[in-house]
Amino acid sequence: MYTYDNLDRQLVHQRVDQFRGQVARRISGSLNEDEFKPLRLMNGLYLEMHAYMLRVAIPYGTLSSQQMHKLGDIADKYDRDYGHFTTRQNIQYNWIELEQVPQILAELATVDMHAIQSSGNCIRNVTADPYAGVARDELADPRPTAELIRQWSSLHPEFAFLPRKFKVAVSGAEHDRAAIRVHDIGIQLIQNEAGEPGYKIYVGGGLGRTPLVGVVLREFLPRKELLAYLEATLRVYNLYGRRDNKFKARIKILTLELGIDALREQVEAEYRKTIANAPVTEDRLATIEQAFLPPVYEKRPKISTSLNNQRNKDQTFSRWVENNIAEHKVDGYAIVNVSLKPIGGIAGDATSKQMHKLADLAEQFSLNEIRVTKNQNIVLPHVKKDDLGELWRMLYIYGLAEANSGLITDIISCPGMDYCSLATARSIPIAQQISKRFADPALQEKIGPMSVKISGCINACGHHHIGQIGILGLEKKGEEYYQIVLGGDDSLSASIGKITGPGFSKDEIVDAVERIIEKYLEQRIDAELFADTYRRIGASPFKDALYESH
Amino acid sequence: MNLIKDGKVAATDWQFIEEGGQLSANSIVGVELLLNSNNEQMDALKFGVLIDGDEQLDDLIAYLTKIDLIVIAFSSFADGRGFSMAYRLRNSFGYEGEIWAKGNLIADQYSQAKQCGIDGVVIDDLHLKRQPIEQWQKALAVAPLPYPFGNQSEQVYHQPKNNRFT
Numbered sequence: 240m241y242t243y244d245n246l247d248r249q250l251v252h253q254r255v256d257q258f259r260g261q262v263a264r265r266i267s268g269s270l271n272e273d274e275f276k277p278l279r280l281m282n283g284l285y286l287e288m289h290a291y292m293l294r295v296a297i298p299y300g301t302l303s304s305q306q307m308h309k310l311g312d313i314a315d316k317y318d319r320d321y322g323h324f325t326t327r328q329n330i331q332y333n334w335i336e337l338e339q340v341p342q343i344l345a346e347l348a349t350v351d352m353h354a355i356q357s358s359g360n361c362i363r364n365v366t367a368d369p370y371a372g373v374a375r376d377e378l379a380d381p382r383p384t385a386e387l388i389r390q391w392s393s394l395h396p397e398f399a400f401l402p403r404k405f406k407v408a409v410s411g412a413e414h415d416r417a418a419i420r421v422h423d424i425g426i427q428l429i430q431n432e433a434g435e436p437g438y439k440i441y442v443g444g445g446l447g448r449t450p451l452v453g454v455v456l457r458e459f460l461p462r463k464e465l466l467a468y469l470e471a472t473l474r475v476y477n478l479y480g481r482r483d484n485k486f487k488a489r490i491k492i493l494t495l496e497l498g499i500d501a502l503r504e505q506v507e508a509e510y511r512k513t514i515a516n517a518p519v520t521e522d523r524l525a526t527i528e529q530a531f532l533p534p535v536y537e538k539r540p541k542i543s544t545s546l547n548n549q550r551n552k553d554q555t556f557s558r559w560v561e562n563n564i565a566e567h568k569v570d571g572y573a574i575v576n577v578s579l580k581p582i583g584g585i586a587g588d589a590t591s592k593q594m595h596k597l598a599d600l601a602e603q604f605s606l607n608e609i610r611v612t613k614n615q616n617i618v619l620p621h622v623k624k625d626d627l628g629e630l631w632r633m634l635y636i637y638g639l640a641e642a643n644s645g646l647i648t649d650i651i652s653c654p655g656m657d658y659c660s661l662a663t664a665r666s667i668p669i670a671q672q673i674s675k676r677f678a679d680p681a682l683q684e685k686i687g688p689m690s691v692k693i694s695g696c697i698n699a700c701g702h703h704h705i706g707q708i709g710i711l712g713l714e715k716k717g718e719e720y721y722q723i724v725l726g727g728d729d730s731l732s733a734s735i736g737k738i739t740g741p742g743f744s745k746d747e748i749v750d751a752v753e754r755i756i757e758k759y760l761e762q763r764i765d766a767e768l769f770a771d772t773y774r775r776i777g778a779s780p781f782k783d784a785l786y787e788s789h
Numbered sequence: 790m791n792l793i794k795d796g797k798v799a800a801t802d803w804q805f806i807e808e809g810g811q812l813s814a815n816s817i818v819g820v821e822l823l824l825n826s827n828n829e830q831m832d833a834l835k836f837g838v839l840i841d842g843d844e845q846l847d848d849l850i851a852y853l854t855k856i857d858l859i860v861i862a863f864s865s866f867a868d869g870r871g872f873s874m875a876y877r878l879r880n881s882f883g884y885e886g887e888i889w890a891k892g893n894l895i896a897d898q899y900s901q902a903k904q905c906g907i908d909g910v911v912i913d914d915l916h917l918k919r920q921p922i923e924q925w926q927k928a929l930a931v932a933p934l935p936y937p938f939g940n941q942s943e944q945v946y947h948q949p950k951n952n953r954f955t
Binding site: 246249250253254256257260261264268269270271274277278360390391393394395396397398399400401402466474477478482509512513515516518519523 | 842864866867868869870872873874876877880881895897898900901902904905919920924927928931932933934935936938
């Protein structure tokens with residue numbers, strides 16, 4: 240794991256002092272609310288419906304046990320004993336007092352954490368594959384690149400007041416687990432024909448009101464040119480991105496309006512002009528890479544006999560292994576997905592007790608390392624197969640052993656109208672009802688891999704456009720109603736789902752989801768995935784199921 | 790006009806010239822007036838140009854060696870285009886004259902402005918009253934700097950190499 244050096248620490252502590260002063264100047268009236276707003280947002284502080292919300296950055300989703308303990312402490316001390324892990328690998332605290340924020344930031348700084356640029360119209364927390372460094376299908380580890388971008392983008396003087404927020408994600412594996420094609424910039428680690436390492440750069444992806452899939456800006460960018468190229472791209476966006484309408488201000492709209500070829504021409508021209516003064520990638524990247532060398536693993540047999548014995552004895556455990564364990568690149572080890580989606584619970588929420596337990600378990604079983612995923616779950620990346628049984632028993636006691644990773648009850652949901660001042664409808668209760676309807680483990684496994692994603696307004700924080708089943712909560716004449724979108728995909732073959740037709744009331748929506756699932760089970764051939772069935776038979780059969788005779 | 794420069798409110802004899810005026814000594818004129826002036830005038834006078842975020846820097850390229858001051862008008866403090874314009878002037882076009890930002894930037898942006906190559910910030914009386922010079926000095930002192938990514942390790946990566954004012 241990357242550990243902070245003196246420079247990192249100094250910067251975070253200075254930032255805490257700076258923000259303390261800004262809060263004081265807001266209170267004294269030196270800064271008015273308009274002026275204070277971007278400053279607090281750039282420190283992750285939102286004003287929500289009931290209270291301030293603080294969003295703490297977890298760069299590329301990587302946490303140490305010590306850091307997780309601190310997150311638990313903060314939940315306990317300053318919030319109502321829980322925190323909410325988000326789709327961009329951050330954690331949010333929903334019940335924060337403004338006056339306490341500088342103190343919370345100071346506490347976070349003691350474990351090398353902060354809330355810098357977790358909000359605002361700047362370059363946001365960089366996200367990456369939660370299986371980075373351990374995935375079987377990985378070509379190259381995305382974390383050094385993500386860390387490089389974190390450093391470059393932190394406190395960037397030129398890009399703190401962009402037209403709109405700017406999100407970057409990095410993936411280095413065959414399967415994209417970072418949804419890079421729905422980010423402002425998506426970066427894929429690749430090699431060219433000569434075997435040299437570099438990047439494929441996507442631009443202009445994003446959800447929200449105008450969901451768009453990112454397109455290729457550069458087919459192959461040599462490794463050493465990354466920061467210079469990103470800087471040129473950001474400069475073009477900063478100068479020419481729209482500022483007249485915040486709903487048209489993301490780089491996806493610039494990409495759409497200019498066309499990708501014209502945008503590329505501008506970026507390349509800017510790149511050529513500024514290359515002499517551009518930030519230097521190489522030495523820093525080489526230094527950072529040293530921090531991400533693989534840990535020392537024990538030599539272990541590929542097959543764990545004790546694991547197999549335990550699985551034979553306990554069906555619940557076996558089911559959890561089946562659904563929540565992913566292949567580790569090292570024999571005898573496993574990647575463990577810890578579900579934060581208990582049946583009927585709130586997606587992504589963890590109590591301080593659970594956070595402390597996860598920290599302890601990571602220390603005991605996972606070389607002190609924890610990852611946070613875009614699906615609002617937790618990953619323990621280095622667990623010996625022989626230890627899975629003991630780990631599972633502990634998780635079970637703390638309500639963290641739901642065996643639903645990637646299944647229909649592993650639902651992504653935004654906070655919705657229960658917390659968010661932008662929301663037009665509630666999302667959490669809908670997610671809870673769907674979760675309860677499909678609670679039966681056998682049914683979930685029969686349905687197989689499935690993603691249900693729910694947003695409580697068109698800003699799409701619940702990523703409904705890229706769920707295989709997406710649900711969008713809206714409001715008409717004081718009544719909440721829910722639209723369904725089908726066919727979304729957040730992998731490298733990304734696609735935006737299409738609206739099926741009229742929406743459903745909050746009492747009808749769960750039945751509607753069930754009818755989609757019934758139609759899928761009826762129509763699928765063998766173990767065909769939902770996305771493939773949908774592509775093969777089209778939307779009509781699903782629309783018939785949803786709207787005919789109902 | 791209050792000019793904040795080198796950490797203090799600086800005295801200045803520069804004057805903004807309204808539309809329809811003409812190029813004169815220590816005048817700051819719009820792009821259109823500049824383009825209507827002749828080379829002899831430009832060579833003879835010390836003058837500045839006011840440019841806003843909607844205008845193209847390209848219009849100025851031919852005259853950069855003659856212009857002593859470029860004032861970038863920010864439509865609001867949150868309109869960050871001016872930072873990239875200043876960066877471009879310094880690093881893409883090699884402009885060595887003075888650059889100011891106008892449009893009531895806040896004290897907290899002073900450090901960012903300087904790092905992008907902006908020398909002075911022009912604010913109005915009310916704004917200076919609310920954010921007096923001590924706040925600008927303090928804001929500059931407490932602002933954390935970004936990671937150095939330049940060719941020399943201690944160089945702040947946006948510190949322009951050819952900016953004679955820093």
